[in-house]
Amino acid sequence: RKEVEQDPGPFNVPEGATVAFNCTYSNSASQSFFWYRQDCRKEPKLLMSVYSSGNEDGRFTAQLNRASQYISLLIRDSKLSDSATYLCVVTGGFKTIFGAGTRLFVKA
């Protein structure tokens, strides 16, 4: 079993749709959680940190469920520019583990 698992997608959604991604992790001692966005052939860019209480940044909402060991990302009112790969990241101690990413295509 991979340490961090994501549905690779792709998710194909129309503009304006709401889409949600989940990510599961295996190490219960994991401490910090993030979502990154990566455009084709570009570097990952930090989208948001994920806190136990959940957090929201504009159209994006991230949540952490420690009991079930998963994090989620919700994107509301999808834009064409949201098309990218979304990477789930889990850190604990000295380790940083990236998921393989979920691909999102937003269509006009």
Place this chain on the structure above:
Amino acid sequence: DTGVSQDPRHKITKRGQNVTFRCDPISEHNRLYWYRQTLGQGPEFLTYFQNEAQLEKSRLLSDRFSAERPKGSFSTLEIQRTEQGDSAMYLCASSLVGRGGYEQYFGPGTRLTVT
């Protein structure tokens, strides 16, 4: 531009040659990370430094790979006797640990092609 920079952006080399990549982190950041990414995969951790100390190395980092951060500022990643399987994007990231944040900020990467 005060972000993470990497040099070169692209490198094509023949199998068996040595290559060296450089990373300049965000200036006040004390941690520096190296990752490797292949198509369709997320970045895979290779190693990281806290200031000049190399604190962790992945088992992916074979004896042909070595990384340094001599003065706690820029870092170099060297691959000796390159193999075709080394072809990948090599990403560097930095973070400022100690003020509560563990967010890593990435450079544009060095794309290595071994022919």
